[in-house]
Amino acid sequence: MLSLLPNNKRKRPLLQICLVGSFGYLSMCALAEDAPNTGLNIHGFISQGVIAVDGSDFVSDENNISPELTELGINASYQLSNTLRVAGQAAYLNGGNRFNEGIRIDYLLLNWSVFNNQNWSTNIYLGRFKNFHWLYSSTRDVPMARPSIILPQSVYFDATRDMSVGGDGIAIKTTYSSESFGDLDINLSSGQSPTSREQTRIIMGRFSDGDLTHDNDFQGSFYYSPSYSNWRFGIATTDADFTYQAGENDSFVEGSLALTRYYANAEYQGEAWTLSAEILQEKIALNDVMYTGFYQKSVGQGGYVQSQYRLNGQLQILTRYEHYWANKNDKNGSKLEANSAGTIPHYFGYQRDFTVGLSLDISSHLKLQIEQHWIKGTARLTPVVIPDPTVNKSEYWQISTLQMTYWF
Amino acid sequence: MSFCVCSLSVQAVEVITHPSVKVNSLTTSQLRRIYSMRQIKWENGTPIVVFVLPSEFKQHQDFCKQTLKIFPYQLDLIWNKLTFSGLGVAPTIVNTSTELLLAVKSTPGAIGYIENVTKEEEINVITITK
Numbered sequence: 353m354l355s356l357l358p359n360n361k362r363k364r365p366l367l368q369i370c371l372v373g374s375f376g377y378l379s380m381c382a383l384a385e386d387a388p389n390t391g392l393n394i395h396g397f398i399s400q401g402v403i404a405v406d407g408s409d410f411v412s413d414e415n416n417i418s419p420e421l422t423e424l425g426i427n428a429s430y431q432l433s434n435t436l437r438v439a440g441q442a443a444y445l446n447g448g449n450r451f452n453e454g455i456r457i458d459y460l461l462l463n464w465s466v467f468n469n470q471n472w473s474t475n476i477y478l479g480r481f482k483n484f485h486w487l488y489s490s491t492r493d494v495p496m497a498r499p500s501i502i503l504p505q506s507v508y509f510d511a512t513r514d515m516s517v518g519g520d521g522i523a524i525k526t527t528y529s530s531e532s533f534g535d536l537d538i539n540l541s542s543g544q545s546p547t548s549r550e551q552t553r554i555i556m557g558r559f560s561d562g563d564l565t566h567d568n569d570f571q572g573s574f575y576y577s578p579s580y581s582n583w584r585f586g587i588a589t590t591d592a593d594f595t596y597q598a599g600e601n602d603s604f605v606e607g608s609l610a611l612t613r614y615y616a617n618a619e620y621q622g623e624a625w626t627l628s629a630e631i632l633q634e635k636i637a638l639n640d641v642m643y644t645g646f647y648q649k650s651v652g653q654g655g656y657v658q659s660q661y662r663l664n665g666q667l668q669i670l671t672r673y674e675h676y677w678a679n680k681n682d683k684n685g686s687k688l689e690a691n692s693a694g695t696i697p698h699y700f701g702y703q704r705d706f707t708v709g710l711s712l713d714i715s716s717h718l719k720l721q722i723e724q725h726w727i728k729g730t731a732r733l734t735p736v737v738i739p740d741p742t743v744n745k746s747e748y749w750q751i752s753t754l755q756m757t758y759w760f
Numbered sequence: 761m762s763f764c765v766c767s768l769s770v771q772a773v774e775v776i777t778h779p780s781v782k783v784n785s786l787t788t789s790q791l792r793r794i795y796s797m798r799q800i801k802w803e804n805g806t807p808i809v810v811f812v813l814p815s816e817f818k819q820h821q822d823f824c825k826q827t828l829k830i831f832p833y834q835l836d837l838i839w840n841k842l843t844f845s846g847l848g849v850a851p852t853i854v855n856t857s858t859e860l861l862l863a864v865k866s867t868p869g870a871i872g873y874i875e876n877v878t879k880e881e882e883i884n885v886i887t888i889t890k
Contacts (some may be wrong), residue, residue: 393850406845428848434807439846458848468801470790475847482845490845499838525847527798531789535798579789579827621834625870662833718818 358676368501371707391431392661397759399423399495401721403448407749408733409740411448419755420757423493443493449734450510452550458482458493459518472532473759477523480648484525485539485573485588487617487630492517495757496719499628499660499670500709503753506654506676506730509629512736513565514551515592519543534579542573547594561599564609566592571616582622588615596641603655604737607640631655633680641737650679652731656705669717670709670723677702678731685731700739700746718758725751773823774877775886776861779869780806782808785887794827796838796847802869808849811863812870819857823873827888 405411412418427441440460446453461479484490491497491507509516522541526727528536537709545566552564569592578583590613598606617630637649654676661669678681678701685701709723730744775791777783781802784793793799800808813820815832824832839850854860857874864872865882875887 393843397844425844427844429843429846431849434805436802437849441844441846461846463848464848465800468799470793470799470803473798473800477846482847484845484847491841494840494844497844528790529793529798530789587769623831634809646886648797716814 364592368454368613375526378398389645393429394427395760396426397424397494397757399502399751400755401755403501403538403751403753405749405751408727408730409449409743409748410733410749410751411450413743418448419754420446420453422446423495425494425756427458435465435467439463445493447510448503449518449554451513451554452548472526472528474524477525480518480520480631481541481543482518483541485541486572486615486627487619488566488585489516490491490518492610495755496759499658500672501721501723501753501755502672502707502725504630504656504658504672504705507675508634508658509732511554511732511734514547515594516565516590517544517545519545519566521568530579534581534741535575535577537573537575539571539573539575542568544568544606544672545550554734555736556596556604557738557740559603559738562600562604563597564702565595565597569593582620582627583667584619584621586615586617589613590615601606603642607638607642608644609639609641610637611635618625625685626660628660629655638737643646651709652676653680653742666713668708668711668713670708670711672709674705675702676704676729676731684728686741695741696739697741700731700733700741700744701729703727703731703733717760718756721754722754724753727751761868770771773827773875774818775827775873776864776872776874776877777884777886778864778866778868779882779884780868781871781884782883785889787889788798788827788829792886792888794829795828795830795851797842797850800848806869809867809870811854811860811867812851812858813857813869814853814855819873819875827873850855 376554380690392711397496402412402417402419403421406415411420423445425441425443428441429437431437439456442455444455444460457480459480459482461477461481464476466474483492483684486665488498488503488506492503523541525536547564547566564576571590573586573588575584575586592611592627594609596607598604613632613634615630615632620627632654634652640646656674658672681690685698688696688701689698705725705727707723707725709721714720727749728747794808795810802808815836822831824830824835842848843850854863860872861874864870
């Protein structure tokens, strides 16, 4: 990682304490002042955890117990008229190597309720909106609204979080419901996502000195739930283009990256059980970037199956199995190792993760989550473009983590 | 703790609205759309203001399971998603049945639920059909 990081890391515990303290005070004020029916709604969450990774650079380059698991957010929504609403959320995230640490505007949008009756509704969102196309994409940073502390990396790859968390542009959501048909959601969006220098470095590696720009993308999704059914089914697609502008002291050259993803998911919500599955196929085409005239296309595949069992009103058990292949035509990574003359081990070609977790609702606004991941393979570790086997030397690695969340 | 006593009664949870809402009956599916915030306006265009008790209250849980035919955690997931993604606004939570009744009485377009509804003249009681 960047040479500046050790200094920054020394300051982080103090920064986290200050942020957590300030946030606690602000949330108390917000709670005290939040009155119903004024058109103004204020909500937030505050979360701190510890994470230990044994055998990879998923969170930090050193394998130790880290407090780099902080997620804070505060949002406000104000109803301007019967059809217009403004909403925004500011968030502070610290996930170590997983994504860029700092404060960010998570969303800031104008919501126009174009049409709403007993069967149909159409909403247009202008500004910065969250990606609401996958099962957990709109709440991937909101601990109490996702199933686990670390989401399945095949779909919710932390290295590309900034590009997939949302965008600046326009989104349209249309819903249809009827007694006999059930519920249908049609979601479309187009926008750009700001990509920070650190995020570029996370993807490209330490030999990169340039900027990765997310050009306009298109995303769409359909969700369908039959009438009075516990099942819900969804499909989604992403089509995004990126441009790489090389820096002065850069090992890479100017080029482009095209990403096309297809998703399908299904979810069953019963009284005690929730069963979820999500699969994806992604095509990544790299033009130039490595050197002028370079072209590489790879098709990755992955997905997970997950169960959540509610023992009682407070305690929930999670189990999940996930598998991802970086190249569907090289599932054991042997070609990857051969093409790199042995410098990139075969286990960078895949990643599978078996996860168990416990979630305890201490009160209606306080949750404790604990989970353990047993992982084989390193295909979803950073940097992405040129993997780093000097840091990620183990085919087998583990994540142990615990997180406490308060929200209002 | 009055709701605990009420819960011993055989009387089911009743759906109530502000008297300005000129609706006499709703199907379970329509009511579910209102509580999942998919339908946010009444037929005449008035915004629907949804009031609920906290999720851990037995009265809320009974309303979800018996009237809405949905599990309380499912509504919590929908409301958290709306609140923290900016997509919409979740219902207003009030802390007691009395507060809920007062809020529905005094807010045009409001909807809520209550056990042991008496012949309240200032409230509209909705019949729920399958």
